[in-house]
Amino acid sequence: MSQLRFAVPFGVPSVLVLAALALLLIALGFRELSGVEPPGRRRGLLALRVASALMAFLCAAQPQWIVQRVEELPGRIAVLLDSSRSMQIRDGGEDRLSRAVQAAQRFYDGARDKPALFGFGADAQPLARAQLDAKQLTPGDDTRIVRALSTLTNGQMPELGAVLLISDGADRSPSFDPSQLGRLGVRVHTLVVGEAAEQRDVAIESVRIDGAAFLRQPVNIEVTVRSTPTAHDPVTLSLRSGSELVRETSIHFDDRGLATAQLSLIPTRLGRSVYTLSVPADADDTVPENNERAFQIEVTRERLRALLVCGHPSWDARFLRALLKSDPAVDLITFFILRTQNDNSLAAPDELSLIPFPTEELFEQHLKSFDLIIFQDFDFAPYQMARFLPRIHDYVLNGGSFAMLGGDRSFGAGGYGSTPIAEILPVTLPERAPYVEESEFAPDVAIEAAHHPLVELAPRLSDNLSAWQKLAPLSGVNLVQGLRRGAHALLVHPQLTAANGQPMPVLSVHSPGRGRSLALTTDSAFRWGMATAGRSGDASAYERFWDRALRWLARDPLLDSAQISTDRPSYGPASAMRVSLWLRDELYRPLSPGPFRLTVHDDRGQLVAEASAETDSEGRASLSLLAPPRPAAYTIAVQKEGAQQSLAEQGFVVEAGGDELANPRARPDLMRQIAEATGGEHWSAGAELPDASRLASSRTRALGNDVYTPFGGVAAFAALLVLLGLDWWARRRAGLR
């Protein structure tokens, strides 16, 4: 293996400049010597010029040839045995796995230098000889040949010389390209098991679903069903949610044996839902498992429905409304109280654009339509709203979100102290004046809450505190008695204290019942935008704060403090699954390391598996589990050891068929391509493998590099001088200067 490079500083750019200079010298020579006679002398002078320019270029550019020295060593063979679900298929008398195991046993037992044994489905796992038994092998999940080969070549076996891959080749991963396997740097011999001949099978080959599912919006599903042989009567495709039939349609196969159906469903509830698609299995269907597919969709609201009620027009209301209106993810209804009983508009009602405040419509008929209600400096009493306040209280306890923003009509000053609203707020309210403090202040971030997304303007604590201090100061604050039990202060007043001596909360959050609430006790938060932008040119802090606040109030899963995720949405029965945890408390601090309990429940609520996990100092953990054996929808949840309530949950599906069995015919063509791309040998189904000693299995070891720099020595420099001297002498002889 050799390589060319240039030793001149700055590499290729320098070489290009030097080459251009050499060409310029040659071009000038041509121009200067064009009048020299006779032609023989001219050609001689030109040859000298070209030679000296070329030599000068080579001496300056310093080309180097680097030759790698390697030695060939005998390598060890690894047998990579496919134990994926497609290997369970019977192509005739025996299933593919049994035939593969028998071939591997014969190869292993006949070898003098015993090969290493690995089984693979989605991942490669070492096997002992005793495990080379079709009944003892843990079934793998989907066939992933590249991943399994990469596991062996990435340091798992330093002495690896060659791989013997025994598989049906039914790898349906979309990016699988056998021609790229030469890059692995290891020879792969292949033995295919299973017949390429097509069996009788009707299969749901693919299911494509819209990327996102929104409540009450149609979700489109494209289903492709394949029939083998291609001629088949029409079949009925059914879509079910649990046992409930959602859609049913008859599908007709084309000449290629393919039928495509477009279905749509309209989700009517938020959260995760599992659906199944099925076609009837004929009596002689070889793989009845692939006549059914399951999928789950996570239903969210397309847009956050927010109600903003402002007690009067103000700059704080104007900037918040403009921000919410500009957010395409927010469906906003705003009501401003434009005139109170004390105002005299000097106009007849028909000269005004005012409408009555529709309290009953908003807070009785449509209350549950909203995801979020914001009271911005709004006092309820003048609008006979006392009777609606218990409804708002219940709305929050049942999962709604509520925010109260400051002003002299808000919090205690708005008379909320003894109303049901007080019970859902994060702060407790004073019963008597003073209700407000007017002085200007810059709020402090509560240190324990510095990583809460609402106040995390920068990831590093010191940067975050500094960023908050750079914002324009606030003007005035609503006085509160303190925090409600279970609530958290995120921003606090730098001087004022609550009744318990703690700093007075300015921004606080709470999770009453199943809902969420936020209290911002100032009416000048808009100064984090425009006034700050006037100082620094950056208005993003205001936008970022409200964007995060809205997402937190709307329970955006990305802002969940505790998260659990699986590496895939669906698995084969009893296949390996990888589960990741990131567990933080309500202030987004890593939960103290300790055992956490993972539980897996099926769709009937039965506990089917348990495990425990230890988190690291960041609250993260990753562990491997086996998927349940029964095809169904499952929920995996994590709890603190001994606690009942889940910190986080995630759904997944176990399918008997899935992608792996959607088109399970053996692929000898792919197996041949793998061997050809890597320099290995290929054997067809039923062929007898040769003795291990006859398989090419050498490996190479790098011994070092030899570097040759032919124009770097004194000789090259002397040759250049000689050429330049000759050029000068010949030109003089020709009468040139």
Added chain:
Amino acid sequence: MSPRIQLGSSPALRSRRSRRAGRWAAICAGLVASLWLGASLLGLRAPAARAIGERTAVELRTVDYAGGNAAPRPNAAKRLAWEVRQRTSVETRLETTLVRLSDASVYDSPLLYWSGDRAFPPLSEAELQGLARFVDFGGFVVIDDASPDDNGFDASVRRELARAFGARALVRLDNKHVIFRSFYLVARPVGRVEGPAYVEGVERAGRLALVYTRHDLGGAFERDNLGNYAHAVLPGAERQREQAFRLGVNLVLYALCLDYKDDQVHAPFIMRRWQGDRERWGRARP
């Protein structure tokens, strides 16, 4: 409890003292009444601003600039602030201040009133940049030509707006624009003069960021020290003055509520649609 001590005095002395005290009381009462009456006439008796602190109340700051007359109607902004406070729920500051567009404090209050009655030299680059940034960060500017009969101020304003926002940024606003129904239903713009049947404006990021009126609104608002209106309003007299106030109130309400009145038109329909959704698909879960 300490004992009460009564100082002794003669009846004549008590009578003289009583008459003197009565005179002082009458003088004090008269003084207080005069102050109250004067304040009322000047329009300065008002309910206290209700925001937390004065800084969050709405202030109509007047733009100060060199070379022209930055305050041809010195108390017009104050008068408008008073009317807004009296007629609407908006909390305004009655004391208004002058501010240069290049001043860092211009961003503290998002509403500017810019008036003049004569030509002025080009604004500095810092002032131009300040104007563009003020508008881009969310501010709203009302420009009022106090001398609509000559073109001095008009030509200067158009020149500066073209420099700041481009030659075609200033466009006519028809009477369907939300500024004509943000509080009052206003048929056409008027001020001290009847003027053109339109106002002009500059839109930025989908909202009206600047309004230019050639109706001398400030001339209709202006009162003298005795509380009398300083300028006759022609041709519509007091009815026209009231219409000018209504336009002024609408402009302040637009600055604070933007296109809220467009929302109001749509809100019942949106809610009916949501109602229909629930009836069709069952009760939504928040």
